[in-house]
Amino acid sequence: MPTMRHLSLLPILVTSVLTVAACGSTTDDGDKSETAAPTASAIDCAQPAGDVETQVCADPALADLDQRLARTYQQSVGETGLDSYQLRRTQREWVSGRDKCVDSTDAHRCLLEAYQTRLVELQVAAKDDTAPTPxxxxxxxxxxxxxxxxxxxxxxxxxxxxxxxxxxxxxxxxxxxxxxxxxxxxxxxxxxxxxxxxxxxxxxxxxx
Structure with missing residues (x-):
């Protein structure tokens, strides 16, 4: 799992906060449809899919973070001023990165930091106009x-x-x-x- 030195999952933020990618950019196939899968739902722990989801569901702390992230993401999608397409795209990228934690030497720490980091990203994006002074x-x-x-x-x-x-x-x-x-x-x-x-x-x- 990358240590996110460059925080490439944050194109929804302005440069003065974290990092930036051009808003309104498209995915590789040029699809900019708002109906693209938003990956907003929490993991269904009754039927986890794959090793990562199974590990999240088996850990109460990670399962709670997964539920919190789903709620925070849904709230972010409804926020005015945020690029909803870009938000959906970065969420899909985050899920892809999270799933690579299965290859980490410390999968639990990798998953914990992945969830915590994404929660921070979304909350900071919502607070963009009131960012603290560096x-x-x-x-x-x-x-x-x-x-x-x-x-x-x-x-x-x-x-x-x-x-x-x-x-x-x-x-x-x-x-x-x-x-x-x-x-x-x-x-x-x-x-x-x-x-x-x-x-x-x-x-x-x-x-x-």
Whole structure:
């Protein structure tokens, strides 16, 4: 499962939030029909199809995320200002990516992060006009580093930008300080000291 460094599943968002692809673009076959399969329904755990659906249904936490995602997606389709065709296309792409978790060395983590990331994507898209102000960092790195924190969505998340690369990180439970992470990326803050590990590039930072 890709670590989503470039967040290619987010063409519905503007560049100032995460990443962008041209709105109104078509699928490979040129079909831009609104009747194309929206993949909006939650998994039918009475009849799961394939290994991934079976694993989701067998895990209460993943099954709950699947139900939540179906509801959030349906709400997003009804939101004004969002490109419904693009939304349907990215949802199909997300399902395809989720299903590749079966080949991951840690399928459970892959599925958990896939669901959490898509939930964040959809909620951030709906909040586009009220995006938080990015925090700029001074780091021992030659790349610009910034973060946008979304603490009023579930799950709470941050979008970390290092140079041209971006990643959605999910807030982790810690005894003290702040911790956001996903596979390959880690952000920790304690008493103003910030450490970042971005796919093996380790940095010490301070907020500007």
């Amino acid at each position: 925090v700029e960092y001074r780091c021992d790195s030659d790349k610009p580093v910034s973060g946008v924190f979304y603490t009023d969505i579930d799950p709470s998340a941050m979008v970390l930008t290092v140079g041209a690369d971006k990643a959605i990180l999910i807030q982790q439970v810690v005894a003290s300080g702040i911790h956001y992470a996903r596979e390959g990326v880690d952000y920790r803050e304690h008493h103003g000291d910030i450490t970042i590990d971005f796919h093996g590039s380790k940095m010490s930072c301070r907020a500007s």
